[in-house]
Amino acid sequence: MIPTTSAAVLAEEASRQLEPLYGMLREIADEVLRIRPPRAALTEAHFSGLHRRLADRLHDEHAVWGMGFIAAPFVVEDQERYLAWWQRNNNDRVARLRLNFDPTSIDVYDYLQMDWYQLAKRGQARVAYGPYVDYSGSDMYTITATIPVVADGAFLGVAGADLVVGEIERTLLEVLRQTDDDAVVVNTERRVIAANTARWVVGSRLAAVPAVSAQPDPHAFRQVAEMPLGTGWVVAIGWPESAQASPDSPA
Structure with missing residues (x-):
């Protein structure tokens, strides 16, 4: 067992176990920066490769319900809101998530006001929002992890993932059981x-x-x-x- 005065040691080990999840978000952010045209707006066509990678990666990430890129307004041409996001359902099937962005609709999904987006926009390098029930997205008990995607000082949006609370709990519990x-x-x-x-x-x-x-x-x-x-x-x-x-x- 780890000595009883070991909160710092446990904190280090807990971070080490979860670090790959933020490494995954960094890969998504790097891909967005790579495909971004130097002197033009992003378009849906630019994201074709990222969509394939997200779908493939999600099959192997059992601690994740969904993941992708969430754009700031008009970073994607003619799109005030845009998601390149893939999600796994209860049957373990993976599909692209499509949400209602119509501001006149009663059930509009306005991610621009959500804490996991706003905190990243304000400069927080790593966000972990929740646990909460994601009624508008996965309908699951979720922790949403995000990092800002920034190019030349401009905020482009966030790379994010909806984490399975039960899987995160189990990972951390293995660490806490060391004392x-x-x-x-x-x-x-x-x-x-x-x-x-x-x-x-x-x-x-x-x-x-x-x-x-x-x-x-x-x-x-x-x-x-x-x-x-x-x-x-x-x-x-x-x-x-x-x-x-x-x-x-x-x-």
Whole structure:
């Protein structure tokens, strides 16, 4: 077992396990930059090769529901919104995702306002939004991971993937099981992504961002370390449930 004072070690290992997912997004972004004409707008025809690669790759990525490129307005010629996105359904079949972008429609899919798009647009290098139920896309319990695609200082859109929460949880659980202590992975919205104990339920929101408490308290954490992955996720090790708070500690 990893020593009990090992939140930083667990955070390093958890990041290492998830790093290939962001490497995959970097490949998508690099392909968009490669096919982009130097002095003209992108067109649907430019994405034919990327569509084939996305469809092929998705067959092998069991931790991913869907993936692709989501364009900023008019980066693709005459298209205010554009998706080069492929998705796997419950029958394990892969198909291109086509959504309603008509702004006059009641069920328009306006990704320009979504956090996973906006955070990347504002310069966040790696976004991991969720878990949430993606009612407009996959209808699955999802974490959407994105990175910005930028050329010559211009924001072109995002490379993204909808991650299977259960698969991400299992990957992280294998890491958290390396310690005998109660450990949990928490995102920037204070939601639990994975835990090696029933003390924390996946998807539930903690009352506060995990922080180190010097006082033994079953509601506090003994160690907290941010994952180097760059998403703001942290690994936190709790005080034992039998720990007693100091009489002077706040209730």
